[in-house]
Each structure stands twice: as C-alpha cells, then as structure tokens.
Amino acid sequence: MSQDTAPPVPRERPSVPIPGPRGRARLAAVAAFRSFDPGVYTRLHRAHGDIVSLGLPRAPVLLFHPDQARQVLRIEAARFSKGQTLAPFRRLLGNGLLLAEGDSWFRQRRTVAPELAAPRLETFLPRIARNTDDLLEHWHASARNQQAREVAEDMIGLAFRNSGEILLGEDLSGELAKVGELTTQGARITMRRFGALFKFPSWVPTPDNLRRRRLDAMVDAMVYGVLDRHQQRQAARADTEPDPPCLLARLLAARDPETGAAMDRKQVRDEIVTLLMASFDTTGMALAWSLHLLSRHPEVADRVAAEAQRVLGTDAPSLEAIESLTYTRQVLHEAMRLYPPILGLLRMATEPVQLGPHRIAEGENVLVASYQVHRHPAFWPDPERFDPERFASASGKPPATARTTNKREPYAYLPFGRGNRACVGEKLALLEAAAVLAKITRAFHVRPAPGPAIVPRHLVILRPENGIPLQLSPR
Template identity: 35%
Template sequence: MTLETVRIGRIQRLKALFTFQQVLDRFEMISDRSSGLVKVEGGRASYYVVWEPELLERILVTHQHLYVKSAQYRLLAVVVGEGLLTSEGELWTSQRRVIQPMFAKRHLGRFAEHMTDAIGDFVRVWSTLDDGDQVDAATAMNTLTLDVVGRALFGAELSGKAARLGPVLTSGLRAGVRAARLQLLFDPPPWLVEKAPGLVRRAPSWTPGLRWIHDVLRTTDEVVEEIIAGHPEGSDDLLGLLLAARDPETGEAMPRRQVRDELMTFLLAGHETTANGLAWLWYLLATHPEVRDRVCDEVEDVLRGRVPTAGDADKLVWTAAAFQEALRLYPPAWSIVRTTAEADTLNGHEIPAGTSIVIPVYLAHRNPRLWPDPDRFDPRRFLPGRSQPPRFAYLPFGGGRRICVGAGFAVMEATLIIAMLVQRFRLELREGAEVVPEATVTLRPRNGIPMTLHKVV
C-alpha cells in the first residue's frame, strides 16, 4: 500500500501551534487522502498520523511495548510531575499496581455519596441565582468536578480552592501544549526534553520566561500540601492509600514528592476531562432539545425527585449514553502521542525507532466508515444492546494497558451530575454565543460556554 506523505511549510507549521481549527483542518485534509496512515514532514521533524482501529490496536495493545509515551508527556510533567499520566517503566507499573484496585467497579459505589454531597452543595449555590441569570457552563463544571474529585478521592473540599487552582492549571496546560507542539515540529534533542521538568524546577524563579511557571508550581504545591496536611490519618480514600503505601521490598513509604505528583495527576485528569465533557454535553443538550427532554424524562422516571445513588447510575442509561456521545464528538483527550521505542511496521511501512506517532482521537471518533452520520449528536449509539463499532474506534479514555484508571469513576460522576442538575435547572445557550474548541492538553471551549439558567418549577 502506498504511503501518503504530507509536507508542511514553515508558515503552516507555525500556524499549527496556535489554534485547534488549524490543527484539525490539517488532520482532516490528511484523513481525506489516505487509508489511516500518513507521514507528515516539516522542517527537521517528521511524524506519522494514525487513526484506523486495526493500527491503533497494534500500537496500544498487541505491540504496545514498542510504543512508549512521547516526549510531550515529559513537558507536561513540568506541571503535574511523575504521576500515572506521565511516568514510564517500573515507576508507572508500581504506581498503577497500587492505585488500580481502588477504581474497580465493585468499589465505585463508595464514591457516590461523596459525589452527591458535592453536587448537592453546588445545586444549592445555583439555587440562589435568579431565573434567567447568566452562567458559564465550562467554568461551573470545572468548579463542581474539582470539588467532587476532592471529596471522593482525597476527603477534601476543593470548591474554595478552585479559584486559586483553576487559572494556574489552565495557563500551565496551555503552555504545555505549545511546548509539546514545538517539540513535535522542531525535534529538540531527546536529552533536553527528558530533563525539562527538573531543569525548570531548579531554575531560579527570575529566569526570563519562567516566572509564570514557577507561579503555577508554587500555587499547585501549596494546594496539594494543604490537602495532605488536613487529611485524616487512616482514611480509606485514594490519598489515604497513597500515604499508607509501602514498598514491598524495602518497606519504605511512598516519597512525599511522589504522593504530590499522583495527587496533581488526579486533580488534573480527575476533574479537567470530566468537566470538559460535561461542558460540551450542556452545549449539545441546549442545541438538541429533543435529546435533553429524553434525559429529563428518564431522570424523573428513575429518581422521582430524590438524590441518586450508585445503583441509580446504572439505570440512567440514556443519560449515560448522552454523556458518552458528547465524549465521542468532543473527546477531552483529543489526541494521543506515542514514540517508537524500536522500529515497527505499519501497513507494510517500516517506522523507525524514535518516531512520533500521533493518534487524532477527534478524527477517529468521526470516521464516517465506522460512525454513520458522524457529526450528528445521537446518544442511541451507546444504548445497551446496540451494535458497537470496532474496539479502537472509540477512545475517550485512551486504550490498552494505559487506559485511564478512573474511566468508570468519570462516567458515574458525570451521570450523577447530569441527573441532579436537570432535576432543578435547564440551561439554554445564550443568544449569539460563539462556542469554539481549543486544544490544550484537553479539548475545552476557548471562551467558555455562555448559557442562561432557568429553574425547573
């Protein structure tokens, strides 16, 4: 099979650093001209774009040992540290072994009460607003999911810290994705990228261009230390598990820095992705009132006005399907990047060691060969009993052994949030609002989602 090659000029490379639409236009042009594997050349760097399920299964599962986290994650580690999201090798394996059992389906029920307590407090705040008041769904969901994650995983109320933590995380993520794209396009020496997190942390705060990142690190470190310091000893939540964990060989406790890095990872991955998925859901429900009406009817039929439990989440099948469909159309983790640890062959073409592989999840989710009428918002795709597309056509939480450990947690959390909010409120898109995707580490609405809040009588 002939390998399609796309060459990108200098101006196009620079444009691709800044807006999601420009990146998306490039990927859509590539997808229209190939069967799932394209080589992109530009400047010193070249990389491959892959989106067909058969190839993704090879990269993420059957030959996953040949594909490691890319250097871009080393740049993200500047902010979040060496947690599950960014670590590799034995460190990742040992941390995953400690953390994964807590998120098994049989244990998710114990999180539900913490979730509904946080959601209930949020509902009470919104209840103080007047009918017709303006809200930003994106900001609101970030505040809410941060509190939910804080209570469920760390035993801490984070709603009061959201005003401090949210803006610095946003600026850190935006800068991280810019640096990652520069790395992808201009191919700096691997040793420099590998050492970037340590070099940035050790650099004086007055170093030109680094003052802002030190502000980010100082604020996030302060919040995490407050959470750890105020945590009750012996708690069985995630933080308690991390603090109590002991190395099976040495008996030593997990280093404080490692605890900090795992907390940062879950604060980011545990609230940022769900918040963005929910923000896009409210946008889609507002623009598809027939779907919203069915969500509201199901919630009323199942709950009859009461607070949901973990068991109710399994009964709210249309509500969960609407959220999963929102994740298909606007996947928070909109792209995945891997690097070949060794040479491999894809579609008969040799891929050298050290090559970047870009998986555009956004495009994989809109592949017309696998998703009929792919741009249409249709939750029926995810109802029980419906035929599903190939396994790697849907990757909102990644795939393979590095699939998000909290995927089940996120779906249950979102289902409970949707149910409790539609019991009390309707959100309408503000007239004239322009909603534009922005690709940082996650796919978020660039200027939020301005909406009008109406109370349900």
C-alpha cells in the same frame, strides 16, 4: 493488564513514505496547530488519508484509523513508551501513574486501581450528590434573575470539588482560581511548545519557562499543604477511628508487597498531582460539552430528564440507580465521541514499528488522534451529527464502560484510551458524570445564551474558546 506479544518487525520490508502536507499546506497545518484548532485533524485526514506526517522534526505522525490505534495501544504496546512525548508535563506530574513506566507504573497501578473500582465508588456518591445540589442552588438563583451561567466554569468547579473530596479528603474549592490559572496558562505554554519550530530546554529562562516554574512552585505548595494537613488530621484522630474514604489515605497506607516500603513524600506528591490534574478538567469538560449538546437538542434533554425522574429518588442515588441511567450514559458517550476531552494519545516508538506499509523509526512520536478516529466516516456514518442512539446497545443494557460501547470496532472509540494504559478513573468519571448530568437535567431546561459561537480549542484538553454560557429555567 496483559499485553499481546508484539510480532517481529520485518526489517527487510521497504517503507512507503508517509503522506502529508508540503509547502504552503504544511504552513497552514502548523498555523492551525498553533491556533489550537482541532479541525486540523479532520482536514489532514480528508486530504491525506489515515496516516499523516507533517514532516517536521519531533512532530508526531498522526494516526486516524482504529486498526492503527489497536496496533499502537495494544498489539505493539511493548514497542511504544510515553517517553519524552509528554516532556512539558514531567516537572508537574513527576513519576505519577500517568507518566511512569515499567515496574514503577505497574506497582502504582496495582495500588490505585482497586481504589477506583466498583466497591469503593458507592462511597463517593453522597459527596457528588451534595456538591451538585449546592451548585444547583446557585443555578436556581441565576434562573430567578434570568442570568445565564458559564457552565464550562461551573462544571470544572464542581468536578474539582468532587475530585478534591473523593481523592484527597478535602474541599479544595478555595484553590480553584490558582489551579484554573495553571490549567489555562499551562495549556497555552504546552501547546505553544508543541507547535514551536525550535524548543528551548526548560532551564533557559524564556518567558514561558519562567511562567512554568512559577506555576510548578504553586502546585508544590498546594499539594504539600494537602499532604501536611492530611497527616495532621490522621495524627489527631483516635487510633480506632477508620480512615475517611479517600484515595490519599490509601496511598499513604499502601506498602510495596515485595519490599514492604511506603511511598516516599515525593512519590505521594506526584500521585496526588497526577490524579487531581487527570480527573477534574476531563470530567468537567465531558459534562460541559454534554450540556452544550443538550442545550441544542431539547428533545434529547427531555429524554434524559424523564429517565432521571424515573430512576433517581430524593435521597443520594445508589450505585445501581446511576448505573441504570442507560440513556444518560448514551448521551455522555456521544458527547465524548464528538468532544473527547483528551483529543489524542501520544507515544514514542522504542524500536522500529511497521504500521501497514509505513515504518515508524525508533525514537519517532505518534499521536493516535482520538478526535478524528471518532469522526472516521467508515466507522461513524454522518460523523458530525449528534446522535446518542449510536450507543444504544442491542441488549438494552447500559454501556457500562467505553470498552463495551462500540461492539463493531472498539478501537473506533477512545475517550479513555485503550490497552494497559487506559484511564484508571473511567468508572468513577462515568459514574460522576452520569449522576451530575441526570440531576441537572431533571431540575433545569438548558438553552444556549446569546453570545459568540462555541468554538472548541485544543488546549491540552478540548476546551471551549469563550466558555459555554447557557440560559436556565427550572423544569
């Protein structure tokens, strides 16, 4: 978690204005943001280069080059904060790990990170395997009836069940409809706010603010319910019985090494919401986009299936087995390159920062636009082509984490972010996604179902506009 020391800002250096669309082109770009079209990043990059300003108040400066990503996320990370960039999420996520800053962030990260590290991960695998098998039973029934499945919905449902059990020790599937409303409605509200020319403060009772309050109240009821049930179960448990392997139990047992204090109820709530919301939609969409690509590239799917057949036994797979699914991981990485669930990393400059010839003023927002960094033609030849071979390592060893995938330029690949605020759940996400994808692909051929084109939309995370319907047939 160490950080390079930020170099001093050469204050006397003149700043070259940041290029960007003006006049009608600016209106077109704003309209594209308001219709949640991620292709706007590619168009702006092509038209204006590696750094683009829309010239609108509070709109972030868009960054498309890996060098800028390195500067913001690592070299000058101390000069950036999450600040108010994620203001619409503050009420929902509170001071959980994603939004916390400074000492509070450091203490939380120190508590959570070991719980999501390798030794713990093995204990999660049997649940992931069992939940996947349950879903595949439904898939067999659909295949028998020649019914297509909406796999984006299925993958989010599976990831939600996995996250509930792994993180909170409870199957929360019954709450999925409510949480689905939260993510789809919440995403639209947030993106409308993002593209709005005037932003009402959250206390003004606009229709969106009222909707948001209702969603927040619903999340509070769900999360405090989880917490209460967990504590009742713990109280009913004999003292000698070990805690079930879930993160919530650990958070409740954690004590601050300096003060000896436990987390208070509000902090535990914030942590639960953060971990739940950060984990299931992202992992679910990584899987859904992977299946979308496999359905269009049957030769790649056959290779994944052959690897799964070779590596997975009949029992719950071991950590070692999942980690040796080299090609499956290449497919996942390539899918997250083309369809990164988190499209961009937002930061606010806490002091002036020099980015090449351009100056970012104190208080200005920047967005490292991972979606377009992943398509930068200087780093990814023929960027729109799906080619898992991009992630084949010379050693033939699987790329264990995103950090080791692109040896040439690590900051050209940012699905889990980078620097000290990189995703704390990366290992779990990759393990879960590889285990699920291998099991699915070993059991089924997936083909596109007839229907409208699959259109990616930037709704906080990258989602398909009309879902991803696939036709299944058993292998």
